[in-house]
Amino acid sequence: MASETARIEAFSDGVFAIAVTLLILEVKIPAVGAPHLRVQLLQQWPQYVAFVLSFAFIGIMWINHHRLFNYIRHADNNLLVLNLVLLLGVTIVPFPTAVLATRLGTPDQRTAAMLYNGTYVFIAICFNFLWRYSVSRKLLGHDIDYSAADKISKQYAFGPALYLICFLVAWWSVAVSLLMNFALALFFALPPATAEKLRLKHSANPRF
């Protein structure tokens, strides 16, 4: 049974792993010859902020993808396509990250932060589509409690709204918007309260 989604998970793991590792390529090596290296390294703090934020975001998305596919046991053609659209969003992340890294502290930072959060809104919507489709087409394991799955659906529904708020807040204050992004990454890193009520993949291990 597991093998039905195994290759989807393997391909997705690859995309997540590459997207998260490519982020470091956007942190520029300071040019030789300019001021002291120490000064140069400190001056590019916006690049570190953008790097850590995007790393956290993609990492948390991977945890959530992992969590969903703990429940999803069957695959059909539409699921493959919905998963691809989600991965499209994931692979895009290094682009708005680099734009944000180069614009933080400049007059263009508002546009950059909105582009950044716009990407997150898109990905949050994709997660909703992927999960709701899986529930509605009964692609979850037979041992899953579907009423509990609905609670997950409700929790996920907040994602697009929350990132849309970050998007709008960026118009008013980029700093507050980025702080909210960090808070949201932490929020989605937490296991859903309802998870305990779902029968787990490995019932021998009640922790996961």
Next chain:
Amino acid sequence: MASETARIEAFSDGVFAIAVTLLILEVKIPAVGAPHLRVQLLQQWPQYVAFVLSFAFIGIMWINHHRLFNYIRHADNNLLVLNLVLLLGVTIVPFPTAVLATRLGTPDQRTAAMLYNGTYVFIAICFNFLWRYSVSRKLLGHDIDYSAADKISKQYAFGPALYLICFLVAWWSVAVSLLMNFALALFFALPPATAEKLRLKHSANPRF
């Protein structure tokens, strides 16, 4: 049995995942200091078109590769080599994509679109070789209906011809050629009608 092709699939998944994720590196970060970021982002629409088109194309190719290896259960040395030649085509994609992204809207766009579609013709031919070889050497699972497999072969035979038409149309109109590329990506995302007639890998799941 599955393990015989498992490492081919793992290696191929890796190549597909990397090729699709590298595409974003070809979307250039707008230079700081020039016009407003908003304007710069809008001006590089050709890069987004090329990115999304190539992402869709590689994603669909992955789905098709996944589909074929649902049937292919045995591997011989020639299959490894044919699969490598297919992957050669896949890894090339970021190059014509970047060429297209930099040339759309310039007098060179015709050459760029023909290079782009030429790559697709090559990949479509590779898919045909891989599949026909697998059928002819009886590398499919013993539970597969080989007459149905022949129908897949017939459907796949259209691929090179269709991309060759896109290649020729690019000479006349690049825009029409690219629209046809999008349409073809959607076409190959659909499961072949004959798939239902093949006995599936996981007979417990009639959806896949």
Next chain:
Amino acid sequence: MASETARIEAFSDGVFAIAVTLLILEVKIPAVGAPHLRVQLLQQWPQYVAFVLSFAFIGIMWINHHRLFNYIRHADNNLLVLNLVLLLGVTIVPFPTAVLATRLGTPDQRTAAMLYNGTYVFIAICFNFLWRYSVSRKLLGHDIDYSAADKISKQYAFGPALYLICFLVAWWSVAVSLLMNFALALFFALPPATAEKLRLKHSANPRF
């Protein structure tokens, strides 16, 4: 049982593999037209030193990660997050590597070597958190001898201290610091003496 940590290992393998392979992108292709290629290739010896050192370091980290997950058989949400923080450290490595490669032999080499070893201190601390958490939450296999696991914990505790010494030595001599880095990579490549006392995953194979 193994499948509970299988996807963590797959994702981690992907990140390690990509981080280690991206290192070569930081070795610059000598510009055409300047002096003889032979001379240019020899002149960029600092890039080769940094490349080989970082390759060894990431490779050894992968071996250690592999070793720990030979014992860790259960996963909870915190383990996923701790593993992500460790991988954050791993993906960073190409950045201080490139900084070191461009600064070796210049007055900035001290800062570069300290940045480099600072990254290693961070990763060594992450390894300790990951392992101690797994031990304290009893995520190891039921067949593991926990008193022996404590010996591993003690051995790992040296990691941050040793890299901190390298960090401080870099202030005094970059060359000695880098030599110590090589020695440490070799040290951590060795299996812990206590490993033999732990019951192994594959008891049929007493070598591993």
Next chain:
Amino acid sequence: MASETARIEAFSDGVFAIAVTLLILEVKIPAVGAPHLRVQLLQQWPQYVAFVLSFAFIGIMWINHHRLFNYIRHADNNLLVLNLVLLLGVTIVPFPTAVLATRLGTPDQRTAAMLYNGTYVFIAICFNFLWRYSVSRKLLGHDIDYSAADKISKQYAFGPALYLICFLVAWWSVAVSLLMNFALALFFALPPATAEKLRLKHSANPRF
């Protein structure tokens, strides 16, 4: 049993897949504005030669790695380290490839071709160490005929010598050296004649 080397294979697959996919990044996008795109694309033929040659080489190395780990069923710490050294060689390949691509047709092409073949000599030596170590430490499956394995060892022993000849021929003629490289890639793509005499992993499939 298979799981003992499973993660080594997964990590190696990742490195091979990334190294082979990164090669395309070394094929430069022609600058906009210069001569006709068609002319520019034709002028950079050395980049295509280098790309295809290195793709074939890494691909063939993957097939050989796959072949060896069909026999190797046990892992010890030294095998991990020897495999890492082999992967070091694999990740280096994009560097000499890019150097060769930029130097073909210039007076520096001899140096570039020797660097290129020097890398191959190193990798061929690594393959020998990895295989001979596995044989001597009896890491192969219990069902393997060790006298047949010795024949593989003998065949592999030719690798370093053959690439050393290419290395020396490059001094006299770069073109002949590269043609020999292509011929060697094809040679190592062939299954060893002795393979049939070894008992195969999947005895149900006598083709592999």
